[in-house]
Amino acid sequence: MVNGRVGDAVRRPDAVLKVKGDFPYSSDLQVEGMLWGATVRSPHPYARIVSIDVTEALASPGVRAVLTHQDVPGRKVYGLEIPDQPVLAIDVVRYWGEAVALVAADHPEQARRAAHKVNIDYQVLVPLTDPEVALTPDAVRLHPDGNITRQVKIRHGDQDAHADVVVTGEYEIGMQDQAPLGPESGLAVPDGEGGVDLYIATQWLHVDRDQLAACLALPPEKVRLTLAGVGGAFGAREDLSMQAHACMLALRTGRPVKIVYSRPESFVGHVHRHPGRLRYEHGASRDGSLVYVKARILLDGGAYASSSTAVIANACCFALGPYECPNATIDGWVVYTNNPPCGAMRGFGSVQNCYAHEAQMDKLAHALDMDPVDLRIRNAMKTGCTMVTGQLLEGPVPVAELLRRVRDVAMPPALTTDPVHLTDMPGGVSNTTHGEAVRRGVGYAVGFKNIGYSEGFDDYSTARVRLSVAGGRPRVEVHTASAEVGQGLVTVQAQIAGTELGVSDVVVLDADTSVGSAGSSSASRQTYITGGAVKAACEAVRQRVLGLAQAEFGGRQAEAAAGLRLEHNAVVSGDGVVVVQLATLLGDEVIEETREFHPRQTSRLDPETGQANAHLQYAFAAHRAVVDVDTELGLVKVVELATAQDVGKAINPQAVEGQLEGGAAQGLGLALMEEIQVRDGVIKNASFTDYLLPTILDMPPLRMQVLELGDPHSPYGLKGVGEPPTISSGPAIVAAIRAATGRALARVPVRPHDIVDTGPRGGAPGEGLRPAAAHGGSPPA
């Protein structure tokens, strides 16, 4: 039960269960007679499957079923945009860890052991792991249509523009993992009539259901999904992982089947943030006005498409950052390789390019001998300017203000060495320095991205709202299929219903597929779109309630009836007098309405020019980072982050702050430590021991300024909040390290040996040191 209105810092209703350890996550589900599933995965990044022998596995203790691609009842492939990924590998494996076969057994250990007894004969092939090579015509074709998943071209203004000052740079972004703490997991329960119920941690129930129905050869109504507790998502749960596998095993055995991934398996069980190589050229006039930008962006999509086609569109649309520029030439590719598949992660294409455009702005400021923030403000987008895609920016575009605000935050105190506090030092209590060779740096970054799905996608949500009387009090039930993944969406839905219907008892029902689609908990869109659907359904309920009230009381109080509204569990007249209590008015009557909310339509990028009104809403954030760097050891301590973000309207201010803080931490992770190490297509650090996540010691205080400038088109004026904090936080940190060290730092995450000058060494990208380019920019190698 939630009691709170839009704008209140309402406590989340699931928090009490979560602090008690009683919240049922997908990995906690249990049912009588349940079997455990395990997945047989490819030990090669690229190989032909010569044969699969399941005899030994089937004969193992406790084993109830062993399945291969031949057992997939329906469509043998799935995918969010391009159905190119086999449910179980067919004849060929294209990445290390690809699912090849399934086992169900009485005990999880029996299932795991039997999985090792599925004998697969592979003919190992040379993997294609360099995205640059994937682009070349002679490269091996990993999919029938070739290796280019999508090419995006944006042509804006004069394509031959020249400028007084030119800076260039080439940047490389490592592969980041979403690393939600809850592993992929779920429970499939056969209904005995050929259908299946799946309890699952996902971001979008209906897109899972539709893919499952196709793969299981079942009508959608026979595949029912209910959201189980989700232990974080961040994009990792957009694609299917174990969903089809658990359903197949359950339907085959006639028993409930649970699958829970281990952490190493999770690293191959979901897509990652695309690694990128970005080459930029910025031209500006002597006064600091941008004249042109040329960008070439190459993203490695790995073995299957996932949401790559949308990620590359974002990377290109937002390639310049939130700056006005009359001329731009942007070319982007996302390609297939035999690396781990990449797709959605918080920031979705706008993270990679922010490292590049912000490094370029700092280079340009240096070349022009200008203050980097002044240069950004001079070129900042504002209301009424156009994107490189030709789309007009309406509503508040507070780029300059966000930058001024983070610049004006008081600086943290200087590092003191008298006395030495080890906990303040880079390296901390490891006692690696007492302040000698420690240099402070300050860096800035600003970024933006789209809110909601883009390029003509009908991005809608559905809400059912029911008003009745329970225990003598009016009670509202809100039912949607939207996925609470930790962000606080359940609370927001309740707040909206409480506000619109003036009722204090609001319950948000479990999300499932018995109500229409809510779309994905992605693209920072749910508060806008599902919030909009809840609001619309509430408005319809309200209209009926007020109709009832008017019929009953309107005749007597015609004047007051005109302004009737719902407040404090009652119908209230225009002048604030209670006309009738809702409980009295409704009696036994139940008022239920279902509404879809479809925001403004967008359109697809023109394939030759990239021109289109491609996006629904734009959200902006800026960060300032202050770092102390041990220039001898390459260790970094982020001393403080400051941020300013326009959220339009903070529906739940405490939850908004949580997004700004958590998003900044994920940005810090990519800047300094988080990288999936892939060598020859093989992940070398698929564990939390070897994949480093920011701890409470790594995350500095965050000084936040939340602006509520109001979007003219969205419900309550709100803007999506979740992703912008992850975009500019990392680039600000890297800028600060550059300022402290003078190093070019063209690659993230920044590693100690990128900071410490041990002399240039050869080696493949990402393996050795790169020669330091002079600050101010030398041409790309």
Next chain:
Amino acid sequence: MKVGCTVNGEARIVDQVWEGESLLSVLRERMGLFGSKNACEQGECGSCSVYLDGTLVCACLVLGGQANGREIVTVEGLLEGEGLHPVQEAFVEAGAVQCGFCTPGLIVATHDLLRRVPEPTEMQVREALAGNICRCTGYAKIIDAVHLAARRMVALQRAAI
């Protein structure tokens, strides 16, 4: 193998525990105590933090067999009667819970910190919770929650004297 131990004050015996099975697995799969979480199962993230004879441990790093004859307290054992422990209350109130998968471990680790150091400095909080990974919150509201719980527990203790 048979394992007998005290869990949250109650004597428990479970049979057929596999020699390689972790205490975390015993708690979750054999005793139905799902509060301790399975995020990394490698002792890196602290999501399965429990007390073993009063010492804070990762249940994933303790063998089920090692728990024989010992006393275990999990997040489920920290409730005060029907009500929340002040640490739990503070996490709810400060907004320190998002997806919540790390929360049970953080509750136990914070409980352990505050019984040793009733009024910790921010750096003491950070040091004490450095073994608990949270992917959602960025930790700011967790630090707020620990300080809030500390203030309340100290005030309660003073009132009791």
